[in-house]
Structures are given as C-alpha cells and as structure tokens.
Amino acid sequence: MGTMLSLQEVTKIYPGAEHIKAVDSLSFDLEEGEICTMVGPSGCGKTTAMKMVNRLIPITSGKILIDGQNISRLDTIELRRSIGYVIQNIGLFPNMTIGENIATIPKLKGWDHDQIAEKVEGLLEIINLPPSEYIDRYPKELSGGQQQRIGVARAMAADPPIMLMDEPFGAIDPINREHLQDEFLKIQEKVNKTIVFVTHDIDEAIKMGDKICLLKDGKLVQFASPEELLTEPANEFVRDFVGGDRTLKRLNLLKVKAAMCPDPPVIMKDESPEKAKSMLNELKADHLIVVDNEKRLMGYVDQEALTKKADEVGDIMRSTDAFLPASSSLKDGLSEIFTHDVGYIIVVDEDKKVLGVLREDGIKEILRK
Amino acid sequence: MEPKVIFPLLKRIIPVAAIILIVIWLYQVYGALDYTIKNLPEFFRLVLEHFFLVIVSMATAGSVGVGLGIIMTRKGFDRFGSAIMVLVNIWQSIPSLGVIALAYGFLPLLGLSGIGVVPALIALFFHAVAPIVRNTYAGIQSVSKDVIEAATGMGMTPNQILFRIEIPNALPVIMGGIRTATAIIVGSAPLACLIGGGGLGFWIFTGIALMDMGILMAGAVPVALIAMFFDTLLARLERIVVSAGIQTEEYQAA
Ligand SMILES: Nc1ncnc2c1ncn2[C@@H]1O[C@H](COP(=O)(O)OP(=O)(O)O)[C@@H](O)[C@H]1O
Ligand SMILES: [Mg+2]
Numbered sequence: 177m178g179t180m181l182s183l184q185e186v187t188k189i190y191p192g193a194e195h196i197k198a199v200d201s202l203s204f205d206l207e208e209g210e211i212c213t214m215v216g217p218s219g220c221g222k223t224t225a226m227k228m229v230n231r232l233i234p235i236t237s238g239k240i241l242i243d244g245q246n247i248s249r250l251d252t253i254e255l256r257r258s259i260g261y262v263i264q265n266i267g268l269f270p271n272m273t274i275g276e277n278i279a280t281i282p283k284l285k286g287w288d289h290d291q292i293a294e295k296v297e298g299l300l301e302i303i304n305l306p307p308s309e310y311i312d313r314y315p316k317e318l319s320g321g322q323q324q325r326i327g328v329a330r331a332m333a334a335d336p337p338i339m340l341m342d343e344p345f346g347a348i349d350p351i352n353r354e355h356l357q358d359e360f361l362k363i364q365e366k367v368n369k370t371i372v373f374v375t376h377d378i379d380e381a382i383k384m385g386d387k388i389c390l391l392k393d394g395k396l397v398q399f400a401s402p403e404e405l406l407t408e409p410a411n412e413f414v415r416d417f418v419g420g421d422r423t424l425k426r427l428n429l430l431k432v433k434a435a436m437c438p439d440p441p442v443i444m445k446d447e448s449p450e451k452a453k454s455m456l457n458e459l460k461a462d463h464l465i466v467v468d469n470e471k472r473l474m475g476y477v478d479q480e481a482l483t484k485k486a487d488e489v490g491d492i493m494r495s496t497d498a499f500l501p502a503s504s505s506l507k508d509g510l511s512e513i514f515t516h517d518v519g520y521i522i523v524v525d526e527d528k529k530v531l532g533v534l535r536e537d538g539i540k541e542i543l544r545k
Numbered sequence: 546m547e548p549k550v551i552f553p554l555l556k557r558i559i560p561v562a563a564i565i566l567i568v569i570w571l572y573q574v575y576g577a578l579d580y581t582i583k584n585l586p587e588f589f590r591l592v593l594e595h596f597f598l599v600i601v602s603m604a605t606a607g608s609v610g611v612g613l614g615i616i617m618t619r620k621g622f623d624r625f626g627s628a629i630m631v632l633v634n635i636w637q638s639i640p641s642l643g644v645i646a647l648a649y650g651f652l653p654l655l656g657l658s659g660i661g662v663v664p665a666l667i668a669l670f671f672h673a674v675a676p677i678v679r680n681t682y683a684g685i686q687s688v689s690k691d692v693i694e695a696a697t698g699m700g701m702t703p704n705q706i707l708f709r710i711e712i713p714n715a716l717p718v719i720m721g722g723i724r725t726a727t728a729i730i731v732g733s734a735p736l737a738c739l740i741g742g743g744g745l746g747f748w749i750f751t752g753i754a755l756m757d758m759g760i761l762m763a764g765a766v767p768v769a770l771i772a773m774f775f776d777t778l779l780a781r782l783e784r785i786v787v788s789a790g791i792q793t794e795e796y797q798a799a
Contacts, residue, residue: 261698271716284700314791330699
C-alpha cells in the first residue's frame, strides 16, 4: 500500500479570471484503495481540482503524481484511459447500446473480443443489471439511476486504478441515491480503487469517504477522516459546514462494534440451571446469554426463568430478538436499545455468534471522545 | 388478419394506390401517355439526364456540405461557425431560379461557359449545399456537452469522438439536411434546361411554351415521381444508418 495519488501545491488560475485562484496550492496524498470525498460550497474549486488530475483542465502551477509519476510527463490519452471518469450528468453515448458503452475503452485499448465480452458481463452483474436483459438496450430506455450505474461500470471497464467522480449521484432522487451509495461502497470493497469523489453534500462526503478534503475558495480547509472531521473540526467554518448535528452524524458513522463491551456473561445451553444461578449471583447480573457450543446466540435466562425445573438451561431459556450485527451503525444500535427497552443489545456477527453487548453508557462514552 | 396488422398495411397501401391512380388519370386526361410512348427514346434520355443532374449535384453537395459543416465545428474554426451560418441562411433564401440565373450570369465572368450541363450542376450544387452545411453544423453542435465531456475524460481522441460519437448522434439532423437538399435539387432540376442542362424540364418548358398540357404533364409527372423516389430512398437509408438508440418511436414504426 503506497501513495497512489499525490497533489503537491496544485494551483489553478483561469485565463480571464486572473485575480482569483480557483484552486490555491492544494496538497494531499491518497493511499491506494482510499476514497477521498472532496466537499465544500458551490464554486470552491472541487470540479477544477478533480479535472486537473485527468488533465481536462491544465494545471497552472504545482504537480500531480500518480503512482509516483508526474502526470504532465504522460501522454494525455493514455493517462485518461487509466483513470475512470464519472460525471453528474452521466453522459452515456445515446447511439450505443449499454454493452457498447461499457466496452468503449477496452475496445480502444485493443482488448480481444472474448475478453471484452467477459468484462462487460461481469460489470453488469456487479451493478445488478442482468446482462441478458440489459446488454443490448439503449440508454434512453433506462432510468436515471440505472444510467448512472452504467456510467460507473463504463468508467471501471478498463480496470483503471484511479477513478474520478464528479457529483455522480447528485441528480438522482434521495431514495435511489442512498441505494446507489450503498451499492457503490460494496463494489469498492471488491475492486479497491483509489477514488476522488466530488460532492456538495456533507452527509454523502462523510458516508462515502475514507478521507474528506474540505475546500473553501480554492483552499484546503481540512483534510481528515470523517470521524476526525466530526470530532476535531479545524475551525469555525468546518464546524458550520458540518452542521449542528455532529453527534447524530457520528452515530450514523460509527459502528456498533466500536462501542460494544466484549466478553458478555454467557452460558452454554447444556449447562445446569444451578450453574446458571451461581453465575448470576457471582456476576451480579440480571441475565445470562445462552449460546450453543459454537457460541451462537440461542436465547437468555434470568432469575425468573431459572425457577422452573429442568436439566439444562437450554430447556428453560427465553428467546430474544434484541440483537444486531456488529456492522450496524450506532444509530441503529441506539434505536434498538430504546425499542426493546432492555438496557442492552446483544451484538452478533454474520453467523449469529455472540461478540458482545451494546449498552447506552458505552455509546455515551464513545461519543464523549 | 388482426386489425392491428391490417391498419398499418392500409396506411401504406392507400397513398401508393392514390398516387398511381392520380398519375394514370393525369396521363389519360391530358394525353401525356400518347406523347410519352411516341417519344419513348427521348423520354429515357431525359430521365437519365435528370437522374444524372440530381445524383451528381447531390453527391457533391453532400460531401462538400457535410465536410464543411464538420470543419466548422472543429477547434479553431468554431469562431467562424456562426458567421458562416448567417451567410448560409441568406444564401438559402435565394430562389432556385435566382441561383440558375446567377450561374448563367457569373460563370462567364470567370471565363467559363454559362451554358450547358456543368453550369447547371454548379448551380444545383450551390443551391443544395446550404441546408447540408447548416444541418451538419447544427447537428454536431447539438450533441450533448456531457456526452462529449465523458468521451474526452475517458480518453477518446478528437477523431474517435467525431466518428464514434458526434457524427452518429448528429446523423438524424444531417440526414434531414440531405433530404431537404434533395427536395431542393429535384425541385430545381427542371430549371436546368433553361441554361442548357437538359433533363425532364425540357418537356415541361416545351409544354408551357406550346401551351400543350400533354407535353407538360409528360415532363411534370415523372419529375414528381422521381422526387418521391428519392425521398423514400433517403427515408429508408436513414432508418438503416441511424442507431436505434436515437431513432424516434414514429420512424421506428414507419
Ligand atoms: N472555465 C472557467 N473559466 C473561468 N472560471 C472558471 C471556469 N470554471 C470554473 N471557474 C471558476 O472557478 C471556481 C471554481 O469552480 P468549480 O471548480 O467549478 O467549483 P465547484 O465544482 O466546487 O462548484 C469558481 O469561482 C468558478 O467560477
Ligand atoms: Mg462542480
């Protein structure tokens, strides 16, 4: 993992607008596989900064390195073919089918026919548009959300290590936008691109970014992880831009896993009720979580349940739906705690194995940081 | 057969049948048929000449017009684009007879003959080139800026963008210009005989001079049929060359 994209003192002054620097000595480094969301008020220079990376806009001073190479030394066409490009207004080619749209750059790069077909079908699968149904259709037959998924697939077709995305979901309605964001993050887990993602929406920037690059009047105000931006805003401008609901935004961003308390009181389902009683007394707890021999959640027992006669706790335990996966947001966690009114929620992994419990005070503690 | 099948079929057959009936009726009423049969060799010669005038002036106007229209959209030339468009629009407003007269009057000034097939072709060419230039220019200009930006950003060269994106997407508009030009040429071609260019105009003007409706119809009816022939041909061509992705519903159904 090395630095994939590096901007060094990059400045842009448009001819005819010499008195303003559209981008003013912008510097930052991106690691391979990172998403950097570039955010800021309209006109702050996001698009300009992004388009200098694929040289759609010539740089005035400073330099941009991709994988250590100065882009001004590379052939423009070759450079652009190695960078995926997605714009807000999508810009699919209306005269070409979906398949042809996606195949554009691989074709120009001279890939062979089978290789292209395989790639196009693979990408259509990834973006959840079955190839048999969509490959021969034309852009005009698709919804805005579907078109933008094709736009993303087209940008990824030639396996570029870097992608530039200028407000890619900006023109999509809120419900579909959220869906596209989630889908895109899932794709990113598989493809691990280095991405510059421009948005004017701070919530989107927080959700999508590993790093956030916050600009104002062409200048970098803060370059930080979403958590850092929320907890340590560099100045008043950042504080205002992020908004008064910083704590709620953090609840959304943080995962249950970060706030849970591990090693909860558990008991195997084939233990005796006597053992359970003594454990409850010893731990001064109200409940014991009952698990099977692979630590999978089965239910719980409390003093009342233990008054019944049985050989194993498994026979007298109570079932529960007060649990949730570790990858859920703290917001969901908190909501579950209030819904079930139990004081804590059991945290499980994908196989329903018990990982810990989430309590209100655990959430409060992490938010205090 | 289903009404769904019969109806479009009727829609096609009725106009064709109507045209045939009108042609037969015109020929009968004015005695054009007799005249044509009596002068069959001359008829064929005039038809050939007419086709020659139309095809040659179409081909030259088409290639020059599309070429010029494209050049006007290229970097560096685009500044002149709108100025040229103004000229083109003024030019197009000159009536056919005016263009023919201009050829007759101007060519001798350049030391060329104002009489014959060549001046006729030159006149037709100049008259037809305007709508093609205009539509090619407008068609390429109308290709969405987002589409061009996406193509450029992805790493397509200007030539690849021109041939794979701009021209294919401008094609319906370009073809519209070519159809207009063809209509103009087919409509003006009879005037060519006024400066010795030949063609079916010869019978039309003879008919007018002799006040003989038979001769006039023997020239006018084939001219009208040739106009329809070219328009149908181009409509067919358009459906073949224009991508289904940008064809409108109605002419997919047509
Ligand atoms: N082609 C241009 N010529 C002159 N000024 C421009 C041009 N494009 C953008 N600008 C100016 O540069 C600044 C940054 O613009 P832009 O990068 O588009 O901002 P953002 O994408 O953040 O909204 C703005 O002040 C804008 O007016
Ligand atoms: Mg912008």
